[in-house]
Amino acid sequence: AQKITQTQPGMFVQEKEAVTLDCTYDTSDQSYGLFWYKQPSSGEMIFLIYQGSYDEQNATEGRYSLNFQKARKSANLVISASQLGDSAMYFCAMREGDSGAGSYQLTFGKGTKLSVIP
Amino acid sequence: NAGVTQTPKFRILKIGQSMTLQCTQDMNHNYMYWYRQDPGMGLKLIYYSVGAGITDKGEVPNGYNVSRSTTEDFPLRLELAAPSQTSVYFCASSYREWDQPQHFGDGTRLSIL
Numbered sequence: 360a361q362k363i364t365q366t367q368p369g370m371f372v373q374e375k376e377a378v379t380l381d382c383t384y385d386t387s388d389q390s391y392g393l394f395w396y397k398q399p400s401s402g403e404m405i406f407l408i409y410q411g412s413y414d415e416q417n418a419t420e421g422r423y424s425l426n427f428q429k430a431r432k433s434a435n436l437v438i439s440a441s442q443l444g445d446s447a448m449y450f451c452a453m454r455e456g457d458s459g460a461g462s463y464q465l466t467f468g469k470g471t472k473l474s475v476i477p
Numbered sequence: 478n479a480g481v482t483q484t485p486k487f488r489i490l491k492i493g494q495s496m497t498l499q500c501t502q503d504m505n506h507n508y509m510y511w512y513r514q515d516p517g518m519g520l521k522l523i524y525y526s527v528g529a530g531i532t533d534k535g536e537v538p539n540g541y542n543v544s545r546s547t548t549e550d551f552p553l554r555l556e557l558a559a560p561s562q563t564s565v566y567f568c569a570s571s572y573r574e575w576d577q578p579q580h581f582g583d584g585t586r587l588s589i590l
Binding site: 402469 | 508510517518519520521522525527535536565567569576578579580581582583584586
């Protein structure tokens with residue numbers, strides 16, 4: 360089973376509208392972290408937002424927020440007031456375990472390509 | 478701020494050739510990582526290091542080697558290039574705390590013909 364599933368290969372959103380990018384995850388660990396990265400057409404990976412499994416509140420960073428539903432194992436990224444510069448690939452990633460357990464890698468989903476329409 | 482610097486940005490290799498992808502970071506991060514990204518896919522971990530002199534395999538280590546002689550540098554070596562290694566390679570680094578994000582370099586686009 361895939362650890363990170365992003366079911367939307369591509370999404371379109373009108374400029375200034377909000378959009379939700381889906382991410383579901385699979386882990387048996389109690390401690391884990393969820394990250395979202397943006398990859399523009401230029402190719403670099405840009406960190407957007409982080410949510411820890413024990414965080415009680417949904418993470419927010421400017422126009423980005425994470426809709427974290429632990430029981431459903433979902434960590435959807437919400438982008439408010441979309442801008443043309445938001446057009447990019449978006450990757451959800453998970454880090455399992457805590458530092459003592461020695462888990463270091465990020466497991467990535469296949470990504471969602473977001474296109475913002477003027 | 479330089480962050481994570483990868484060289485070269487692009488390279489074409491012939492089958493069987495060898496090369497080293499360079500990665501250096503100036504953030505004094507303990508942890509460093511090498512990922513590969515195949516077309517239309519997410520990133521997969523090749524190798525990682527938790528400090529100078531310490532490295533370990535990730536999900537897809539076959540055909541690669543790494544070393545970590547300093548905190549700053551984490552080169553990735555391809556010994557006998559194969560077409561299956563055509564990919565975009567990303568180096569990343571992070572602080573020790575597991576809730577800290579990984580900071581990525583701009584990537585190296587490698588084609589093996």
